[in-house]
Amino acid sequence: MRRVLLVLTLLLLTGCRADGGGAVLTGECAGQDGTGIDADHVKVGGIYPLSGPASAYAAVAQGASAYFAHLNRHGGVDGRRVEFLVRDDAYEPARAVEEARRLVLHERVFALFQTLGTPSTAAVREFAHRWKVPQVFVATGAAAWGAEAERRPWTIGFQPSYVAEARVYARYLAEELPHARVAVLYQNDDFGHELLDGFRRAIAGTSVRIVAERGYEVTDPGVQGQLANLAASKADVLLDVSTPKFAAQALAADAAMTGWNPLHILNGVAASPAVLQPVGYDKVQGVITAGFQKDPAAPEWADDPAVRTYLTALERYAPEADPGSQQVVFGWSAAEAFVKTLRRMRCPSREALRAAAHRLDDVRLGMLLPGITLSTGPGDAFPIEAEQLSRFEGERWVPFGRVIDTRAGPAGQ
Known part of the structure; x- marks a missing residue:
């Protein structure tokens, strides 16, 4: 009983009261949960x-x-x-x-x-x-x-959002590769579908088109089979919507295919140097991604x-x-x-x-x-609605172009 009284006293002194195991504020913040x-x-x-x-x-x-x-x-x-x-x-x-x-x-x-x-x-x-x-x-x-x-x-x-990120890629392709044929590797869950669907909507009204799609499950051992199927499309661009483990596999499989050399666009959630390094930096030159953060290893931020x-x-x-x-x-x-x-x-x-x-x-x-x-x-x-494209050069991501406000409309507008 003495312990209970002590706890109640402390709550009252700090402007709170006990309520169902929580702390309900009093005074100017009365009724709120502290x-x-x-x-x-x-x-x-x-x-x-x-x-x-x-x-x-x-x-x-x-x-x-x-x-x-x-x-x-x-x-x-x-x-x-x-x-x-x-x-x-x-x-x-x-x-x-x-x-x-x-x-x-x-x-x-x-x-x-x-x-x-x-x-x-x-x-x-x-x-x-x-x-x-x-x-x-x-x-x-x-x-x-x-x-x-x-x-x-x-x-x-x-x-x-993944939809916003998709708009960045769509806009880049519409401006730089206006007749691009795109193959898409995507994770078969809400994350993968949202970015893919956002990209599909963003290229509407442009000459950019998707020619092949292959999904994978997070329980799959690898994505080499999916990459082989996508390579058969001879697409100009590979849009890689994957998480780090599978992104590393996709990058390695892409690098190993001498008969197919698409522009590899890697979604931001997998664009860490730790993903690229095991593949070999020499094999991932020119890969493109979108981001919003500084690269701590970049000389411009030293x-x-x-x-x-x-x-x-x-x-x-x-x-x-x-x-x-x-x-x-x-x-x-x-x-x-x-x-x-x-x-x-x-x-x-x-x-x-x-x-x-x-x-x-x-x-x-x-x-x-x-x-x-x-x-x-x-x-x-x-909260954050702007991104900038980066290209992998040497051993790091190098930003290029302007910061893009992703609230804008589709790539064709």
């Missing part, structure tokens, strides 16, 4: 495929963890230390939901930061909506996180303060991570965005975090390319 946050800490949960067929994305968690460790060393978020709990779903939606349940109902996290992958995020979204827990800056480019924000406001994306901070922090807090990995950079950048959103909350509550994430105004992040910022508002729940 579970997982107090004057000294904020507890956050992230769900990633640390194992399984998409385990390469564990690098995203490394980047986010390094940022939070760096932040905590320098005072946290307005004095609050971020406690970041990382869980493994092995890229399985059912397991992702189970981990979300543990984080929310047992660990009492303030928010879910970065569930990774479209199927897992979609499954967790329903749970987050039911329990009114923010699911912030999810690591997937499905357009649903922005398009359905009015019905599911507790979930918000971060990166440009003296950039944000890049130097990133590299120093990574060496200290995640020495096992590859500093050149765009997945690591992605995790770092999303964590920085999360912290800047926390600082915009009008109350220390889940409701205030949700509102702040939908009220971002030209927010700058250190590792984003110049000219690319985060903005959200009424009717716009897509």
Whole structure:
């Protein structure tokens, strides 16, 4: 009894009251949910495929963890230390939901930061909506996180949508290879279908056309067979919509085919040097991708303060991570965005975090390319909507052309 009275006293002193195991705020923020946050800490949960067929994305968690460790060393978020709990779903939606349940109902996290992958995020979204827990800056480019924000406001994306990325490739081909014949390798799930469908819509009205499509399952051992079938089309362009493990296989198979030499467009989620290196840098010259982040290894960023901070922090807090990995950079950048959103909350509550994430105004992040910022508002729940094309040259991605606003219409317009 004495322990219960002590807990109730502490809640009252901090402007909270106990309610169903959570912390309901009083005063100016009366009725809002302050579970997982107090004057000294904020507890956050992230769900990633640390194992399984998409385990390469564990690098995203490394980047986010390094940022939070760096932040905590320098005072946290307005004095609050971020406690970041990382869980493994092995890229399985059912397991992702189970981990979300543990984080929310047992660990009492303030928010879910970065569930990774479209199927897992979609499954967790329903749970987050039911329990009114923010699911912030999810690591997937499905357009649903922005398009359905009015019905599911507790979930918000971060990166440009797969549809937006498809528009970038379609526009490039319409301008540079206007009569291109395209073969498509795609992952047979929501991620793969969304980018492929977005590309199909974006080339409507142009002379660019798809001449072959082959899908693969994440449980398949490889994609060499699919590449052989696509090669028979003699297409000018190979649009590679795959995750890292299969992207490496596709790049290697493409390089080995002496009778077929298409322009290889690699989707952004697999465009890490760690994917290309095992294939051999000499075999992937000229591959094109779209991105929105700085390359820490690029000489033009050698003296950039944000890049130097990133590299120093990574060496200290995640020495096992590859500093050149765009997945690591992605995790770092999303964590920085999360912290800047926390600082915009009008109350220390889940409701205030949700509102702040939908009220971002030209927010700058250190590792984003110049000219690319985060903005959200009424009717716009897509935080990043600009990208720039890059070509692989030597041992790195080299940006070319201008930053492209992906909100614009199809390639033919």
